[in-house]
Amino acid sequence: xxxxxxxxxxxxxxxxxxxxxxxxxxSSVSVYLFWYVQYPNQGLQLLLKYLSGSTLVKGINGFEAxxxxxxxxxxxxxxxxxxxxxxxYFCAVRKRGDYKLSFGAGTTVTVRA
Amino acid sequence: DTGxxxxxxxxxxxxxxxxxxxxxxxxxxxxxxxxxxxxGQGPEFLTYFQNEAQLEKSRLLSDRxxxxxxxxxxxTLEIQRTEQGDSAMYLCAxxxxxxxxxxxxxxxxGTRLTVL
Numbered sequence: 001x002x003x004x005x006x007x008x009x010x011x012x013x014x015x016x017x018x019x020x021x022x023x024x025x026x027s028s029v030s031v032y033l034f035w036y037v038q039y040p041n042q043g044l045q046l047l048l049k050y051l052s053g054s055t056l057v058k059g060i061n062g063f064e065a066x067x068x069x070x071x072x073x074x075x076x077x078x079x080x081x082x083x084x085x086x087x088x089y090f091c092a093v094r095k096r097g098d099y100k101l102s103f104g105a106g107t108t109v110t111v112r113a
Numbered sequence: 114d115t116g117x118x119x120x121x122x123x124x125x126x127x128x129x130x131x132x133x134x135x136x137x138x139x140x141x142x143x144x145x146x147x148x149x150x151x152x153g154q155g156p157e158f159l160t161y162f163q164n165e166a167q168l169e170k171s172r173l174l175s176d177r178x179x180x181x182x183x184x185x186x187x188x189t190l191e192i193q194r195t196e197q198g199d200s201a202m203y204l205c206a207x208x209x210x211x212x213x214x215x216x217x218x219x220x221x222x223g224t225r226l227t228v229l
Contacts (some may be wrong), residue, residue, distance in 0.1 A: 004155075032213065036220070043117070043119075043222040049217065090155050094216075097212075100161060102158070103155030103156050103157070105154055105155050
Protein backbone atom coordinates (compact mmCIF):
# COMPACT_ATOMS: atom_id res chain seq x y z
CA UNK A 1 0.00 0.00 0.00
CA UNK A 2 1.12 3.55 -0.58
CA UNK A 3 0.97 6.42 1.90
CA UNK A 4 1.32 10.16 1.57
CA UNK A 5 2.74 12.55 4.15
CA UNK A 6 2.28 16.27 3.89
CA UNK A 7 4.84 17.67 6.25
CA UNK A 8 3.15 20.98 7.03
CA UNK A 9 -0.46 21.20 8.15
CA UNK A 10 -0.58 25.00 7.94
CA UNK A 11 1.54 27.47 5.99
CA UNK A 12 1.01 31.21 6.51
CA UNK A 13 2.62 33.37 3.85
CA UNK A 14 2.61 37.01 2.82
CA UNK A 15 1.29 38.11 -0.55
CA UNK A 16 3.93 38.06 -3.32
CA UNK A 17 6.23 35.82 -1.25
CA UNK A 18 7.21 32.34 -2.46
CA UNK A 19 5.69 29.22 -0.98
CA UNK A 20 6.69 25.55 -0.90
CA UNK A 21 4.42 22.73 0.22
CA UNK A 22 6.17 19.49 1.03
CA UNK A 23 4.91 16.04 0.13
CA UNK A 24 6.60 12.68 0.68
CA UNK A 25 5.22 9.32 -0.30
CA UNK A 26 6.03 5.69 0.26
CA SER A 27 5.22 2.94 -2.18
CA SER A 28 6.66 -0.40 -3.16
CA VAL A 29 5.80 0.22 -6.81
CA SER A 30 5.93 3.13 -9.23
CA VAL A 31 3.28 5.78 -8.76
CA TYR A 32 1.66 8.72 -10.47
CA LEU A 33 1.65 11.93 -8.41
CA PHE A 34 -0.91 14.72 -8.18
CA TRP A 35 -1.55 18.00 -6.43
CA TYR A 36 -5.14 19.17 -5.93
CA VAL A 37 -6.43 22.44 -4.48
CA GLN A 38 -9.66 22.82 -2.52
CA TYR A 39 -11.18 26.25 -2.03
CA PRO A 40 -13.68 26.72 0.82
CA ASN A 41 -16.91 24.78 0.30
CA GLN A 42 -15.78 23.47 -3.07
CA GLY A 43 -14.54 20.20 -4.51
CA LEU A 44 -10.98 19.41 -5.49
CA GLN A 45 -9.40 20.99 -8.54
CA LEU A 46 -6.38 19.44 -10.22
CA LEU A 47 -3.31 21.71 -10.10
CA LEU A 48 -0.78 19.46 -11.78
CA LYS A 49 0.29 15.85 -12.20
CA TYR A 50 3.41 13.80 -12.80
CA LEU A 51 2.99 10.71 -14.96
CA SER A 52 6.43 10.28 -16.54
CA GLY A 53 9.17 12.21 -18.31
CA SER A 54 10.51 15.52 -17.06
CA THR A 55 10.62 15.65 -13.28
CA LEU A 56 9.67 19.33 -13.23
CA VAL A 57 5.95 19.70 -13.82
CA LYS A 58 4.16 22.97 -14.43
CA GLY A 59 0.51 23.39 -13.55
CA ILE A 60 -2.20 25.99 -13.46
CA ASN A 61 -2.09 29.32 -11.63
CA GLY A 62 1.72 29.50 -11.70
CA PHE A 63 2.33 26.39 -9.60
CA GLU A 64 5.03 23.84 -10.31
CA ALA A 65 6.25 20.67 -8.63
CA UNK A 66 9.36 18.54 -8.83
CA UNK A 67 9.41 14.77 -8.60
CA UNK A 68 12.43 13.41 -6.75
CA UNK A 69 12.51 9.64 -6.98
CA UNK A 70 15.48 9.14 -4.63
CA UNK A 71 13.83 11.19 -1.90
CA UNK A 72 10.31 9.99 -2.79
CA UNK A 73 9.12 13.58 -2.73
CA UNK A 74 6.85 15.75 -4.86
CA UNK A 75 7.05 19.27 -3.44
CA UNK A 76 4.81 22.03 -4.75
CA UNK A 77 6.09 25.57 -5.28
CA UNK A 78 4.90 28.98 -6.38
CA UNK A 79 7.35 31.91 -6.68
CA UNK A 80 4.83 34.62 -5.79
CA UNK A 81 1.47 33.96 -4.15
CA UNK A 82 -1.76 35.93 -4.29
CA UNK A 83 -4.54 36.34 -1.78
CA UNK A 84 -6.64 34.11 -4.01
CA UNK A 85 -4.23 31.20 -3.40
CA UNK A 86 -5.62 30.85 0.10
CA UNK A 87 -6.94 27.28 0.10
CA UNK A 88 -6.21 23.74 1.18
CA TYR A 89 -3.76 21.75 -0.92
CA PHE A 90 -3.68 17.98 -1.18
CA CYS A 91 -0.94 15.74 -2.48
CA ALA A 92 -2.12 12.41 -3.87
CA VAL A 93 -0.59 9.28 -5.35
CA ARG A 94 -1.96 6.52 -7.52
CA LYS A 95 -0.17 3.24 -7.99
CA ARG A 96 0.57 2.47 -11.62
CA GLY A 97 -2.04 0.03 -12.85
CA ASP A 98 -4.42 1.01 -10.06
CA TYR A 99 -7.26 3.50 -10.11
CA LYS A 100 -7.88 4.90 -6.64
CA LEU A 101 -6.09 7.92 -5.23
CA SER A 102 -4.45 8.03 -1.80
CA PHE A 103 -4.37 11.52 -0.33
CA GLY A 104 -2.29 13.28 2.26
CA ALA A 105 -3.97 15.09 5.14
CA GLY A 106 -3.68 18.45 3.38
CA THR A 107 -1.85 21.73 3.89
CA THR A 108 -3.80 24.89 4.59
CA VAL A 109 -2.22 27.92 2.94
CA THR A 110 -3.24 31.33 4.24
CA VAL A 111 -2.02 34.31 2.23
CA ARG A 112 -1.94 37.64 4.05
CA ALA A 113 -1.60 41.10 2.59
CA ASP B 114 -18.45 20.25 -20.40
CA THR B 115 -20.37 21.09 -17.25
CA GLY B 116 -18.10 19.18 -14.87
CA UNK B 117 -19.11 16.74 -12.17
CA UNK B 118 -22.24 17.74 -10.28
CA UNK B 119 -23.52 16.48 -6.95
CA UNK B 120 -26.86 16.87 -5.22
CA UNK B 121 -27.73 17.90 -2.65
CA UNK B 122 -24.81 20.11 -1.63
CA UNK B 123 -25.80 19.92 2.01
CA UNK B 124 -27.85 17.41 3.96
CA UNK B 125 -28.76 17.51 7.63
CA UNK B 126 -30.44 14.44 9.03
CA UNK B 127 -31.23 12.80 12.32
CA UNK B 128 -29.43 9.70 13.48
CA UNK B 129 -31.14 6.58 12.21
CA UNK B 130 -32.57 8.13 9.06
CA UNK B 131 -31.62 7.06 5.54
CA UNK B 132 -30.04 9.48 3.07
CA UNK B 133 -29.27 9.29 -0.64
CA UNK B 134 -26.83 11.39 -2.64
CA UNK B 135 -26.58 11.73 -6.40
CA UNK B 136 -23.56 12.26 -8.63
CA UNK B 137 -23.64 13.18 -12.33
CA UNK B 138 -20.21 12.64 -13.90
CA UNK B 139 -18.72 14.39 -16.88
CA UNK B 140 -20.53 13.02 -19.91
CA UNK B 141 -18.81 10.04 -21.55
CA UNK B 142 -16.59 9.42 -18.53
CA UNK B 143 -16.70 5.70 -17.93
CA UNK B 144 -15.22 5.63 -14.42
CA UNK B 145 -16.92 7.06 -11.36
CA UNK B 146 -15.51 7.20 -7.84
CA UNK B 147 -16.84 8.00 -4.39
CA UNK B 148 -14.60 9.38 -1.64
CA UNK B 149 -15.29 10.52 1.90
CA UNK B 150 -13.55 13.47 3.52
CA UNK B 151 -13.74 14.13 7.24
CA UNK B 152 -12.72 17.38 8.87
CA GLY B 153 -9.00 18.02 8.70
CA GLN B 154 -8.27 14.96 6.56
CA GLY B 155 -7.74 14.19 2.92
CA PRO B 156 -10.36 12.26 0.96
CA GLU B 157 -10.51 8.49 1.44
CA PHE B 158 -11.56 6.09 -1.29
CA LEU B 159 -14.94 4.38 -0.82
CA THR B 160 -15.83 2.67 -4.10
CA TYR B 161 -15.59 2.92 -7.87
CA PHE B 162 -17.50 1.95 -10.98
CA GLN B 163 -16.43 1.23 -14.49
CA ASN B 164 -19.55 1.84 -16.55
CA GLU B 165 -22.31 0.20 -14.50
CA ALA B 166 -20.11 -2.36 -12.75
CA GLN B 167 -19.00 -1.71 -9.18
CA LEU B 168 -15.46 -3.06 -9.19
CA GLU B 169 -14.20 -2.35 -5.69
CA LYS B 170 -15.50 -1.37 -2.29
CA SER B 171 -13.27 -0.08 0.49
CA ARG B 172 -13.43 -1.59 3.96
CA LEU B 173 -14.65 1.86 5.00
CA LEU B 174 -17.91 1.09 3.22
CA SER B 175 -19.96 -0.75 5.84
CA ASP B 176 -23.09 -2.76 5.09
CA ARG B 177 -25.15 0.37 5.71
CA UNK B 178 -23.67 1.95 2.58
CA UNK B 179 -24.72 1.06 -0.94
CA UNK B 180 -23.82 2.63 -4.24
CA UNK B 181 -25.31 2.13 -7.68
CA UNK B 182 -24.71 3.28 -11.20
CA UNK B 183 -27.62 1.66 -13.00
CA UNK B 184 -27.10 2.84 -16.57
CA UNK B 185 -23.43 3.70 -16.42
CA UNK B 186 -24.19 7.42 -16.17
CA UNK B 187 -25.21 8.97 -12.83
CA UNK B 188 -24.59 7.26 -9.51
CA THR B 189 -26.30 7.23 -6.13
CA LEU B 190 -24.82 6.62 -2.70
CA GLU B 191 -27.25 5.60 0.01
CA ILE B 192 -26.53 5.45 3.72
CA GLN B 193 -29.02 3.56 5.84
CA ARG B 194 -29.54 4.11 9.57
CA THR B 195 -27.13 7.04 9.65
CA GLU B 196 -24.78 7.47 12.60
CA GLN B 197 -23.02 10.59 13.84
CA GLY B 198 -19.75 9.13 12.58
CA ASP B 199 -21.10 9.31 9.04
CA SER B 200 -20.91 13.11 9.15
CA ALA B 201 -18.45 14.06 6.40
CA MET B 202 -18.11 15.49 2.92
CA TYR B 203 -18.90 12.90 0.27
CA LEU B 204 -17.03 13.55 -2.95
CA CYS B 205 -17.67 12.10 -6.37
CA ALA B 206 -15.12 12.02 -9.17
CA UNK B 207 -15.12 10.78 -12.73
CA UNK B 208 -12.50 9.91 -15.30
CA UNK B 209 -12.13 8.54 -18.80
CA UNK B 210 -10.05 5.44 -19.25
CA UNK B 211 -9.26 4.58 -22.83
CA UNK B 212 -6.49 2.03 -22.67
CA UNK B 213 -3.62 4.33 -21.80
CA UNK B 214 -2.12 5.42 -18.51
CA UNK B 215 -3.98 8.73 -18.51
CA UNK B 216 -6.78 8.59 -15.96
CA UNK B 217 -7.16 11.99 -14.35
CA UNK B 218 -9.99 12.18 -11.83
CA UNK B 219 -12.18 15.28 -11.88
CA UNK B 220 -14.05 16.01 -8.68
CA UNK B 221 -17.48 17.41 -7.97
CA UNK B 222 -18.25 20.00 -5.28
CA GLY B 223 -19.26 17.35 -2.75
CA THR B 224 -22.25 16.72 -0.50
CA ARG B 225 -21.75 17.73 3.10
CA LEU B 226 -23.65 15.40 5.45
CA THR B 227 -24.38 16.34 9.05
CA VAL B 228 -25.96 13.70 11.27
CA LEU B 229 -27.52 15.08 14.43
